Amino acid sequence: MDNETAKSIRESLTADCSKCFGLCCTALHIAASSDFPINKRAGTACMNLRPDYSCKIHSQLRDKGFKGCTVFDCLGAGQAVSQVTFKGQSWRENSDSGKKMFQVFPIMEQIHEMVAYAAEALTYDIPDDLSGKLGKKLKELQGMTKLDADNLLSLDLVMHRFSLNGLLTSASDVVRRKTIDQMPGVRKMQEFDNKRVDWMGKKLKGKDLRATDFRGAYLIAADMRNTDLTAVNFIGADLRDANFSGADLSASMFLTQMQMNSAKGDAKTILPSYIRRPAHWNS
Structure with a gap:
């Protein structure tokens, strides 16, 4: 995979709330803290979520104590679950599929994060053999984003993270070594x-x-x-x-x-x- 393609993949991983069914406002557990003024159970809609899945206090989140909402970013997992995994059917339309949707969302979030890391690593000047392994891993991860809900729930994410982390560490070490070699003295x-x-x-x-x-x-x-x-x-x-x-x-x-x-x-x-x-x- 060439650098420009990898860069394009990395830059495409952005949240589009207009295509999501407010999953970060429903699927996740929230504990009252300095970042949130309320307790909210996973699978329960936030009191500020509108029927159209927008936020009633979006422009005032920090002022009203919802700092955590302005920090959170799903890397596009929300719209992927809403539009791809569940084909545009909202949790409000089907409570049974809604429960599964809330379980799938954090899984998709982790997959998108791994895709982001793998794509970014491929933009670096790294050896061909390492680039080949990362490219193969990236395609595998991209394929996972298209799985149905049941297959997503059966994934062993720990195994996938472990195998990817080794590749990311190798890519990081290559880039860091080149930078260190440009510094004065033997480091x-x-x-x-x-x-x-x-x-x-x-x-x-x-x-x-x-x-x-x-x-x-x-x-x-x-x-x-x-x-x-x-x-x-x-x-x-x-x-x-x-x-x-x-x-x-x-x-x-x-x-x-x-x-x-x-x-x-x-x-x-x-x-x-x-x-x-x-x-x-x-x-």
Whole structure:
């Protein structure tokens, strides 16, 4: 698969709420917290959901305590379940299929995330053998998005994630190694290994963090203003309230829209092409 095709696939994974039956407002469990002012059981419609599946308070979500709603992003899983898996039939039209739809939605969300990661990895300059394995995995994952509800519910997602993670790690290491080799002096990969590090609230303003491995890292409320984050692996990192104002994330790896929605930034933050600038960021 060529880079442009892979890039197109990655950029196409965006939520279109107009084609979804409000699945994020119904299928998911919500616990009252700083992100939500209510408790809501999975499979129960939010009190703010309109009959046309739009939100009564969409423009006031943060003001009314529903910060979590402005962070959530399904990467297009909602419309896939609504229009492909269930062929345009809403949970309001059939309560039995509705129950199954609510179970399928989080599964499709995970598949779309894996598709996004695999497609992104294929946009990098990586060896042909690795590209071939990733291309094969991507086609397999894309095929899964077209399965019927029963087959989706029977999937072993842990197995699929495990096999994909190895490929993503290899792709990340290739890109990070090339960036490290361009830095002055002889540098070892281990110097850039911060997997699962706990840097909550850490002051990193203006630092050169290129090629850092932040897989699974806790970067909650970290000050990362004006940092260079080229070839940084952010897969699974917790970026809630991390401040990326003025930071360069344009060549960072494996960022998701939800991660950026949960973080802070401004008009000077440089984002990858597939990430939309969150509306609640500072102008």
